[in-house]
Amino acid sequence: MSEFRLKRVYDPAAPEDGRRVxxxxxxxxxxxxxxxxxDDWLWDIAPSRDLRxxxxxxxxxxxxxRRRYRExxxxxTGLLAKLQADAGEGPVTLLFAAHDRQRNSAAVLxxxxxxxxxxxxxxxxxSQEPRQGxxxxxxxxxxxxxxxxxLELESGCHxxxxxxxxxxxxxxxxxxxxxxxLDGAVLGHAxxxxxxxxxxxxxxxxxxxxxxxxxxxxxLRHLIREASEAGACHLFLEVRASNEAAIRVYSGEGFHQVxxxxxxxxxxxxxxxxxxxxxxxxxxxxxx
Ligand SMILES: CC(C)(COP(=O)(O)OP(=O)(O)OC[C@H]1O[C@@H](n2cnc3c(N)ncnc32)[C@H](O)[C@@H]1OP(=O)(O)O)[C@@H](O)C(=O)NCCC(=O)NCCS
Numbered sequence: 038m039s040e041f042r043l044k045r046v047y048d049p050a051a052p053e054d055g056r057r058v059x060x061x062x063x064x065x066x067x068x069x070x071x072x073x074x075x076d077d078w079l080w081d082i083a084p085s086r087d088l089r090x091x092x093x094x095x096x097x098x099x100x101x102x103r104r105r106y107r108e109x110x111x112x113x114t115g116l117l118a119k120l121q122a123d124a125g126e127g128p129v130t131l132l133f134a135a136h137d138r139q140r141n142s143a144a145v146l147x148x149x150x151x152x153x154x155x156x157x158x159x160x161x162x163x164s165q166e167p168r169q170g171x172x173x174x175x176x177x178x179x180x181x182x183x184x185x186x187x188l189e190l191e192s193g194c195h196x197x198x199x200x201x202x203x204x205x206x207x208x209x210x211x212x213x214x215x216x217x218x219l220d221g222a223v224l225g226h227a228x229x230x231x232x233x234x235x236x237x238x239x240x241x242x243x244x245x246x247x248x249x250x251x252x253x254x255x256x257l258r259h260l261i262r263e264a265s266e267a268g269a270c271h272l273f274l275e276v277r278a279s280n281e282a283a284i285r286v287y288s289g290e291g292f293h294q295v296x297x298x299x300x301x302x303x304x305x306x307x308x309x310x311x312x313x314x315x316x317x318x319x320x321x322x323x324x325x
Contacts, residue, residue, distance in 0.1 A: 039121060039124035039125060039129075040055075040124060040127075041120075041124060041129050041130075041131060041147045041150045041151060042054065042055075042128055042129070042131065043131055043138070043147055044057075044130050044131070045132070045133060045134070045135075045138060046059060046061070046065050046068060046133065047065065050072075050073075050074040053128065054128065054130040056077070056123050056126070056127065056128070056129045056130065057074055057077075057132055058075070058076060058077045058078070058079055058123070058130065058131055058132060059073065059075050059077070059078040059079070059080075059132045060080075060082055060083055060131050060132065060133060060142070060143050060146055061132075061134050062081075062083035062084070062086065062089065063080075065134035066134070073132070079116055081113070081116065082116045082146065083142060084105075084106050084142045085109055085262070087291065088106060088109065089142075094137055096137075096140060102140075102142075103145050106142055106145045107145060109258070110146065110149055110154065111173045111255075112173070112176070112259060114155060116155075117150065117154050117155025118155040118156075119155075120150055120155060121150065121156050131147055173219075174218060174219040174224055174252070174255065175217070175218060175219075176215055176216070176217050176259050176263075177218065178214065178215065179214035179215060179226060180208075183223065183226070184201055184204055184205070186223050187199075187204060188200075188201060188204070190223070190226060190244055193244070193245040194243075194245070196302075196305060197302060197303065197304055197305075204228075207239070210230075212228050212229060213227075213260075213264075213267070214228050214229075215228075215229070215256075215260070217252065217255075217256050217259070223244070224243060224244055224247060224256075225241070225244060225252060225253070225256055226240070227240055227241045227242070229260050229263065229264055231268070234268060234269060234270050234271075235269055235271050235272075235273065236264035236267065236269035236272045237273045237274060238257075238264075238272060238273070238274040241253065241256065241257065241260070241283070243256070248282070253283075253286045254286055257287070258290065260272075261318055265318040265319070269318060269319070270319030271315055271316070271317055272292075272315065272316050272318050273295075273313065274287065274292070274313075275301065275311040275312065275313055275314075276311065276312050276314060277302055277309050277310075277311065277312075278297070278309060278310040278311070278312050287316075288314075290316070291316045292315060292316045293315065294312050295313050295314065296312075296313035297310055297313065298310060298311040298313065
């Protein structure tokens with residue numbers, strides 16, 4: 038039976054800790070490496086910088102923090118599987134820095150590990166909102182063999198759908214062309230371009246029959262993380278001014294309008310303005 042324990046990193050190490058794993062993104066203030074007696078430091082499994090800052094250990098935000106961090110954890114199947122494998126060898130102590138011993142990210146991590154997330158390398162199932170009881174999708178690179186499916190999705194997504202030439206060009210140019218799928222079924226696709234510290238989301242599309250279930254937001258969060266990991270500090274996108282659903286998804290994930298391009302889109306029934314939206318996704322001080 039796997040055993041995960043919680044401990045504040047500032048408390049003295051003890052033999053019963055077993056494997057001591059720090060699960061903070063930042064090194065704990067004032068802590069000496071030797072005193073921490075770490076076996077591992079999984080900084081990448083910690084809450085994203087934005088989530089951590091938003092939470093700020095405000096007890097009123099705890100329920101929402103817990104839900105949002107569980108969503109973030111859903112994409113860390115590899116790290117969860119590693120922790121489960123470690124726990125197969127003996128106790129694993131998850132070390133955190135927060136003063137609050139109950140309401141911290143390590144407690145959420147322990148909760149999902151105790152629920153069995155990451156067992157056998159499987160994607161975790163989310164037992165909490167927004168997608169109750171649902172399997173988690175996986176994100177993978179788009180290939181030529183996806184194009185027929187993608188074109189079908191495109192025709193149900195945009196008044197000016199991408200053509201096969203546009204998709205092939207994006208693949209050739211090495212854009213981050215991604216597919217989100219669940220049990221082999223394609224739920225949606227996206228195209229992201231990262232150039233010299235900036236990223237642009239060129240396309241995001243969720244199948245017409247499955248919208249409004251949280252897939253778009255989940256995909257967007259994955260793309261933000263991917264762009265950030267590729268070194269981008271800002272993520273830009275253009276959206277039709279009347280596309281309320283998309284604007285709501287983007288606003289909900291911290292994007293702000295930074296410009297407007299009049300009559301930018303050429304549509305079958307005329308022209309429409311584009312809103313330019315952007316979000317800072319870098320590590321340092323926000324510059325947008
Ligand atoms: C935009 C799109 C990707 C959103 O995907 P989705 O899976 O439907 O969105 P989600 O279910 O994750 O919704 C996330 C948020 O947006 C809101 N939202 C989604 N569809 C909405 C709609 N039609 N009207 C108002 N709000 C909507 C949700 O309520 C949710 O907000 P909440 O958490 O505050 O309730 C999807 O609608 C789509 O593929 N549209 C066609 C293609 C497109 O327009 N792409 C964007 C190009 S810039």
